[in-house]
Amino acid sequence: MPIINSKPLLGAAAAVAISLPSYGVELNPLVASIGPESSVPVAIQNARWHMNDKGINTLTFRSMDTLFTTRKVGRSGAVTPLLKDEQPLNFKYEFNGQQMDPEDFLDRTYTNALLIMKDDKIVYENYLNHSNPQTTFMGWSMTKSVVSILVGIAVDKGLIKDIDEDVTKYLPELKKGGYKGVTIRQVLEMRSGVDYEESYDFAKPGIAAKNHIEALIKNVVRFVDVAKDIKRAHKPGEVFAYKTIDTAVLGLLLERVSGQKLAHFMAENLWEPLGAEHDGFFIMDGEPGVGREFSGAGFNATLRDFARFGKMMLHGGEIEGRRIVSEKWVKAASKPAGDEHEVVDYGYQFWTVSHTPAYSAIGLQGQFVFVDPSTNTVIVKLSYFPLDVDEEILMGETFGFFMAASHWNPAK
Numbered sequence: 001m002p003i004i005n006s007k008p009l010l011g012a013a014a015a016v017a018i019s020l021p022s023y024g025v026e027l028n029p030l031v032a033s034i035g036p037e038s039s040v041p042v043a044i045q046n047a048r049w050h051m052n053d054k055g056i057n058t059l060t061f062r063s064m065d066t067l068f069t070t071r072k073v074g075r076s077g078a079v080t081p082l083l084k085d086e087q088p089l090n091f092k093y094e095f096n097g098q099q100m101d102p103e104d105f106l107d108r109t110y111t112n113a114l115l116i117m118k119d120d121k122i123v124y125e126n127y128l129n130h131s132n133p134q135t136t137f138m139g140w141s142m143t144k145s146v147v148s149i150l151v152g153i154a155v156d157k158g159l160i161k162d163i164d165e166d167v168t169k170y171l172p173e174l175k176k177g178g179y180k181g182v183t184i185r186q187v188l189e190m191r192s193g194v195d196y197e198e199s200y201d202f203a204k205p206g207i208a209a210k211n212h213i214e215a216l217i218k219n220v221v222r223f224v225d226v227a228k229d230i231k232r233a234h235k236p237g238e239v240f241a242y243k244t245i246d247t248a249v250l251g252l253l254l255e256r257v258s259g260q261k262l263a264h265f266m267a268e269n270l271w272e273p274l275g276a277e278h279d280g281f282f283i284m285d286g287e288p289g290v291g292r293e294f295s296g297a298g299f300n301a302t303l304r305d306f307a308r309f310g311k312m313m314l315h316g317g318e319i320e321g322r323r324i325v326s327e328k329w330v331k332a333a334s335k336p337a338g339d340e341h342e343v344v345d346y347g348y349q350f351w352t353v354s355h356t357p358a359y360s361a362i363g364l365q366g367q368f369v370f371v372d373p374s375t376n377t378v379i380v381k382l383s384y385f386p387l388d389v390d391e392e393i394l395m396g397e398t399f400g401f402f403m404a405a406s407h408w409n410p411a412k
Helices: 029-033 042-049 102-108 142-156 184-188 207-217 223-228 244-258 262-274 303-314 327-333 391-406
Strands: 070-073 093-095 098-100 111-118 121-127 136-138 280-283 299-302 359-363 367-372 377-383
Touching (some): 029 042, 029 207, 042 207, 070 262, 098 102, 098 391, 102 111, 102 391, 111 303, 136 280, 142 184, 142 299, 142 367, 184 244, 223 244, 244 262, 262 280, 303 367, 367 391, 377 391
Antiparallel strands (some): 111 121, 367 377
């Protein structure tokens, strides 16, 4: 017989009236207050709300297929081999005026997995926190860099005639809003000028925070829809302002010019010729038949497949003799954009490293594909930065490690 408070549970006939607390899943009040009701289960909405939180993001960042509807980016054909010549990390890196031990770097910067490739050979590969070579990790805004390469492929194929054309020539539904008169190049460079402040202050939610809740947590709108009537904050081309909606527009552009779902276009033109070892996937902003790939920050892949992407970039758009995207595009994407008045360390959806030829795809909370052509180095770091730490400090230490590892000679 079940026991409550060490006394037998009374049968219905003998039960007495007792006061019980209310039970049941309750939706986060802020999520409930924004947008219409959602058919997404309340427990899943709450989990999506907390997916970036300290203590669980080391797991959620590799479990996005349990939180979201997804669309597969399928691999096919021969796998591009990655040669290995693993070496101990026998170098130091500098941070905050001190010489640091690279083995300490892993936990100091909340690492889930790390791979270093030099001269096309993996010299270091490590998986932490119960991850492994089959684990699929969320790339967050590294997705933006992937989308840039897909745009380059579309240009190479003649699907996009000229990136200096008005993006609304291809997407006429955006003509009523701030994207009218914005070129594809300006969208690539995050200089669209549209009024979309990339701020996620959920206590005072603006357009980005509201879109995050409605599109990604509740799936009641499509993420790109706000582009249809968005206002303009600056003249196109004048001001760099990082904003995920620009990349969402690029994803829509790719759908329109290719006539394919973004995941299918990527599988056919990037993932398969790249020789990926595992399927990747996008998280979706809605159920099948309604949702779209979250092209601004929703691609997931394994550590080694992110490394294959980096290797392709290192070789100017080729891998194992297969041309993926033009070398011209890779060079343009990986150099700072802007004029002499405002040069920002940003190209076509890639971050550049000041005063060096190095550049990186960078995603929220410590996701990196770092490429240094001057030393033939690719580094992939997949992380789970807590939101309550100073991310600028963590980024500084990470790039201190990257530059030291880039100039490290394992043979010595």
